[in-house]
Amino acid sequence: MRTAYGVETVRATERQLMARLPEGTLMQRAAAGLAVASADLLGRVYGSRVVLLVGSGDNGGDALYAGARLARRGAGVTALLLAPERAHAGGLAALRRAGGTTVHSPAGGRAAGATEGAADRPAGGSASDPAERPAGGPAGPTAAEVLIERADLVLDGIVGIGGKGGLRPDAARLAEAAERSRAAVIAVDLPSGVDADTGQVHGAAIRADLTVTFGTHKPGLLIDPARDFAGTVRLVDIGLDLPEEPALEALQHADVARLLPVPGPESDKYRRGVVGIAAGSARYPGAAVLAVAGALHGGAGAVRYVGPAGDAVLARFPETLVSDLGPAKAGRVQSWVVGPGAGDDAATVAQVLEADVPVLIDADGLRLADRDTVRARTALTLMTPHAGEAAALLGVARAEVEGARLSAVRELAARYRATVLLKGSTTLVAAEEGAVRVNATGTSWLATAGSGDVLSGLAGSLLAAGLPARDAGSVAAYLHGLAGRYAADGAPVGAQDVAKAIARAWRDVRD
Numbered sequence: 001m002r003t004a005y006g007v008e009t010v011r012a013t014e015r016q017l018m019a020r021l022p023e024g025t026l027m028q029r030a031a032a033g034l035a036v037a038s039a040d041l042l043g044r045v046y047g048s049r050v051v052l053l054v055g056s057g058d059n060g061g062d063a064l065y066a067g068a069r070l071a072r073r074g075a076g077v078t079a080l081l082l083a084p085e086r087a088h089a090g091g092l093a094a095l096r097r098a099g100g101t102t103v104h105s106p107a108g109g110r111a112a113g114a115t116e117g118a119a120d121r122p123a124g125g126s127a128s129d130p131a132e133r134p135a136g137g138p139a140g141p142t143a144a145e146v147l148i149e150r151a152d153l154v155l156d157g158i159v160g161i162g163g164k165g166g167l168r169p170d171a172a173r174l175a176e177a178a179e180r181s182r183a184a185v186i187a188v189d190l191p192s193g194v195d196a197d198t199g200q201v202h203g204a205a206i207r208a209d210l211t212v213t214f215g216t217h218k219p220g221l222l223i224d225p226a227r228d229f230a231g232t233v234r235l236v237d238i239g240l241d242l243p244e245e246p247a248l249e250a251l252q253h254a255d256v257a258r259l260l261p262v263p264g265p266e267s268d269k270y271r272r273g274v275v276g277i278a279a280g281s282a283r284y285p286g287a288a289v290l291a292v293a294g295a296l297h298g299g300a301g302a303v304r305y306v307g308p309a310g311d312a313v314l315a316r317f318p319e320t321l322v323s324d325l326g327p328a329k330a331g332r333v334q335s336w337v338v339g340p341g342a343g344d345d346a347a348t349v350a351q352v353l354e355a356d357v358p359v360l361i362d363a364d365g366l367r368l369a370d371r372d373t374v375r376a377r378t379a380l381t382l383m384t385p386h387a388g389e390a391a392a393l394l395g396v397a398r399a400e401v402e403g404a405r406l407s408a409v410r411e412l413a414a415r416y417r418a419t420v421l422l423k424g425s426t427t428l429v430a431a432e433e434g435a436v437r438v439n440a441t442g443t444s445w446l447a448t449a450g451s452g453d454v455l456s457g458l459a460g461s462l463l464a465a466g467l468p469a470r471d472a473g474s475v476a477a478y479l480h481g482l483a484g485r486y487a488a489d490g491a492p493v494g495a496q497d498v499a500k501a502i503a504r505a506w507r508d509v510r511d
């Protein structure tokens, strides 16, 4: 299981650990890991040009100490200090001892002619030395921007877990320069400008190729939009003793393998679970077919279908048990999936919600389900909105959900007293309590009509097989994401291709 902890927990565990260790130990561990990752990315350290973006906190300290290590190995290292008087004193001294230079990088300091030598200053001077840049001049790039432009590697130590709100204007300029530059960018702990706890991004942020994070992943590194800014994430162990329950967790192959329902010698189709699919309409029969396709690959022993698309379902999947009597009279099931392509059939949704078995509500069903009825259910409920559907349920704009996925999914889980799977580039699964699961196996090729129907069938099938809602949702998202990757393999796919590839995803996970 990959886990992520919020800032408050990180700070508390760091304090405990620091109390037992000589001062500066943790920062040295962080800087050592950062320097190794930098060297790996550079390939050749000697002769490389490294620029450090240094803010006023310990995040900048990490960058300075790592820069010192790289300077000792022959890199030309320049630190751009956003606030020279507040930059980490020990880190500054270490960098200068190692032969690195520092440049004051205020907003708008122009590099008149911005020459190579603009950054040079004697090692050992003080950060507030008047010899510090900025070089004047009304227009053109600042000295800092020129240095970033010419760098091989930029280390972003502007701000880490101490960041509040969007980047301030002078820091934002550096972030933009780094994005324009061809230099590789490594974010120290997390990309400056992203929210460590939520994954929100307010305005400009560093766009990194690699993020070297310390002690634990932070939730923001795993949730879009921030995840997209982090690039590849590398975790450096600094010895933190973290509590049992994380804020966020992501299943890995081994976790999914343990959760997959596998028939034993005593199994029969009923013991494996029957999933009922109440989906599709005269207008949208395809949704029924796709939900059944997903359900057939989810581990239930049988798939029962009720609704107006029985003929279409049977034509494609003769193994389906089709009934036209409605959910209440269709025969026993261990879970229901209701909603895909359901149109305005509120009666079916209401009937399904009355059943005392786990229910998955998707698509039209989300709009039609009465909130108080869902809240009052005693059996499990799993809701699977995409951002647009979640926004409608919450009464906010879609962009608001996409920008703050974690709070949106938590809020829905609380309002409906249900488990909620929020679909999208990073799928989140939240129950009313406990760690939120994040899934990142997906691919944007999955953004294709009907792939959500496949997911709901798959998750419903896992519910029928006996998985709790959080596991059913996160295992389904994991398999569905992998299946999407396999089916797409770099080219567009249809939802049916995704359903077919689920079997390969199972095999892969179980290997």
Ligand SMILES: NC(=O)C1=CN([C@@H]2O[C@H](COP(=O)(O)OP(=O)(O)OC[C@H]3O[C@@H](n4cnc5c(N)ncnc54)[C@H](O)[C@@H]3O)[C@@H](O)[C@H]2O)[C@@H](O)CC1
Pocket: 014, 018, 026, 027, 028, 030, 055, 056, 057, 058, 059, 060, 062, 158, 159, 160, 161, 162, 163, 164, 165, 166, 167, 168, 171, 188, 189, 190, 214, 238
């Ligand atoms: N505490 C520890 O034991 C360790 C901390 N480490 C590093 O320390 C970092 C946390 O250090 P700090 O607590 O000093 O905090 P940060 O360095 O993350 O940020 C605090 C500073 O950034 C400024 N700042 C805040 N928001 C800003 C914004 N939006 N734009 C521009 N500047 C902003 C603040 O004025 C403050 O001076 C971690 O992210 C990690 O990199 C590591 O060295 C590992 C050990």
Ligand SMILES: Nc1ncnc2c1ncn2[C@@H]1O[C@H](COP(=O)(O)OP(=O)(O)O)[C@@H](O)[C@H]1O
Pocket: 363, 386, 422, 423, 424, 425, 426, 427, 442, 443, 444, 445, 446, 447, 448, 449, 450, 451, 452, 453, 454, 455, 480
């Ligand atoms: N950008 C993306 N990256 C990864 N997965 C995505 C992306 N966009 C959508 N998906 C996934 O594709 C599926 C689409 O589901 P949904 O929006 O319900 O479509 P439909 O209603 O057409 O079936 C979901 O599993 C969702 O998580």
Ligand SMILES: [K+]
Pocket: 059, 156, 157, 158, 159, 160, 187, 188, 189, 190, 191, 192
């Ligand atoms: K940073």
